[in-house]
Amino acid sequence: MELAALAALIAATITTGLMAGLFFAFDVSVMPALKRCDDRTLIEVMQRINTAIVNGWFLTGFLGALLFTGLALALHLAGGGAGRATAPLTAALIAYALALAVTGRINIPLNNALEQAGPADRLRDPAAVRRAFESRWVPANRRRTALCTIALTCLTWALTTR
Template sequence: MAAVRYAALIAATITTGLVSGLFYGFSVGVMPGLRASDDRTVVEAMQRINVAILNGWFLLGYVGAAVFTGLALVLEAVSGGGGGALVPLVGAFVAYVVAMGLTARVNIPLNDALAQAGPVERIADPAAVRRAFEGPWVRANVVRTLLCAVAFGLLVWALAARG
């Protein structure tokens, strides 16, 4: 049972770290790089990214982080939680679920609206589409990046507590 608890915690830490890094990359590289681009380029690039990112590898990390963290939390709680990992696991799970909720309430609807705008060459006012998307999406991404970084740090703490 201890090996399964440890494996779940390692998987949670790895997948959460991957998602945190992905969101961080958008915060410090992708979106600042696109900020200097024209409206049509931003809209088209994000439309393409939003399609490309929906793949099994992304879903393994994104959903896996929640599943593995939840599993690690349940296994730790069932085992009595005497190793000091329970509190950081609870915090990590809450932070990651809040990040998922933010993604579902803000980022995904913005991505969907961007897709509904249609092919970039047919958009009459790409500046308006960009304005409606970019600011809110970037702000939400920064918050979910911070939440995922907190979750990752708490999972590292839980790993250290497990020894």
């Protein structure tokens, strides 16, 4: 049980770190680069990213971070773990669940709306489509970056308290 709990905690830390890094990369490179592009380019690139990102590797990190964190907490508690790792594991699970909530309530609906707008080269008012997307998507991504970073910090804390 102890080895399984440690393995789950390591897997949770790795997958959460990957997600924090992915969201951070959008914050510091992808979106600032696209901010300098014309409206149609931003729309087309984000439509392509939104299609390409739905793959097994992404889903392993995206869903794995939640599942592995929950498993690590459950195994810790099942092993009689009322110790120092309970609080950071619980906090990590809550922070990552909140990041998923932001994604599900804001980022995914905006991604879907962008796709439904149609091909960028056929839009009558690409500036309006861009504003509707970018003005809400970027701040939401910053929130999920912060939440994933908090979760990663808590998981690292849990690793050090073992």
